Amino acid sequence: MKLFQIDSPLMRFLSKMADLIIINLFTVLLCIPVITAGAAFTAMHYCALKIARDQEVSIVRQYFHSFKDNFRQATIIWLIFLVFAGVVIFDYFLMGANPTKISAFVFGGLLAVSIVVLFVGCAVYPILARFSNTVPGTIKSAFAYSFRYFPRTLAVMVAKATPVLFIIFLTNFAIYIFPVIVCFCFSAPALLAAVLNNKPFKKAEDAYLAEHPQEDPSAEDEHIFSDTPVIEEK
Numbered sequence: 001m002k003l004f005q006i007d008s009p010l011m012r013f014l015s016k017m018a019d020l021i022i023i024n025l026f027t028v029l030l031c032i033p034v035i036t037a038g039a040a041f042t043a044m045h046y047c048a049l050k051i052a053r054d055q056e057v058s059i060v061r062q063y064f065h066s067f068k069d070n071f072r073q074a075t076i077i078w079l080i081f082l083v084f085a086g087v088v089i090f091d092y093f094l095m096g097a098n099p100t101k102i103s104a105f106v107f108g109g110l111l112a113v114s115i116v117v118l119f120v121g122c123a124v125y126p127i128l129a130r131f132s133n134t135v136p137g138t139i140k141s142a143f144a145y146s147f148r149y150f151p152r153t154l155a156v157m158v159a160k161a162t163p164v165l166f167i168i169f170l171t172n173f174a175i176y177i178f179p180v181i182v183c184f185c186f187s188a189p190a191l192l193a194a195v196l197n198n199k200p201f202k203k204a205e206d207a208y209l210a211e212h213p214q215e216d217p218s219a220e221d222e223h224i225f226s227d228t229p230v231i232e233e234k
Contacts, residue, residue, distance in 0.1 A: 016051055019059045023047045024187035026063055036071075038078025038125070043067040044190050046129035049201070052194035069223075070128055076135050077124060081117070088114055119146040122156045126190075126197050131204075132223040145200075152196040159189035 023044050030040035046066035050057050091110055124142035127133075133141065146153040163185040166177065 019047070019051055020187040020191060021183045022059050023063055023190075024183055024185065026060075027186045028182070030067070034082075035075065035078075038074035038076075038081075039067045039071040041078075041125040041186075042070045042074040042129045044186055045126040045193065046070075048187065048190035048194040049126070049130060049198070051191060052198050066129060073135050073138065074125070074128060077128070077139065080139075081121060084117060116143075118157060119150075119153050122146060122153050122160065122193070126193055126201075130201055130223065149196075149200065155196065156189060156193045159192050162189075 027040045027044045030043075031037040043063045043066040047057075047059055047063050050059075050062060088110055091106070095107060120139065120142045123146040124139060127142050127145065128138050131138070131141070163181045166181065
């Protein structure tokens with residue numbers, strides 16, 4: 001039957017689901033040591049973009065290729081986020097332990113900064129996975145991109161928070177869908193991000209490579225090399 005042929009829509013769909021499960025499990029395992037989480041997120045987004053673009057690749061091989069290739073920068077960015085998170089959590093704790101008249105004002109400021117960082121965090125690893133840049137340049141690009149495409153970034157942030165919210169607020173129901181959460185909690189939001197990012201990323205890639213054809217990335221790397229990648233929709 002054509003339905004079960006290797007190139008049928010059903011088999012392609014099942015293949016993508018299997019790839020998502022694989023990259024999700026790798027990401028979960030590599031987040032356990034904590035220090036490797038940034039590289040794991042980058043590798044996940046690298047593979048998710050390939051899935052979104054229907055590129056036929058070995059997911060395992062490509063995952064660890066990206067993990068190794070982006071480990072240093074991804075880890076530096078991850079440590080920056082961890083330090084920031086630690087400072088913010090400590091400040092929230094101090095405000096709770098010593099409430100004052102200015103606590104509401106300080107809380108509002110911390111909340112605003114936290115939201116900005118969350119938005120940047122939703123964009124920084126997809127950008128790092130696709131574009132070669134310095135650490136400050138990657139963070140700057142992620143900041144600009146996340147607010148230029150605010151609805152897309154918000155959708156990705158909600159998708160990433162959904163599994164956590166299910167576990168916290170719908171404990172009984174979460175037990176029944178726990179296998180789904182384990183298999184897709186990271187990779188499904190990453191695929192959504194890849195689908196939403198694909199068009200602006202492709203425009204940036206085409207624009208840059210049109211000006212720098214000699215820097216056409218190899219099939220192995222597929223990074224776009226740019227000091228300041230222009231990610232905008234014309």
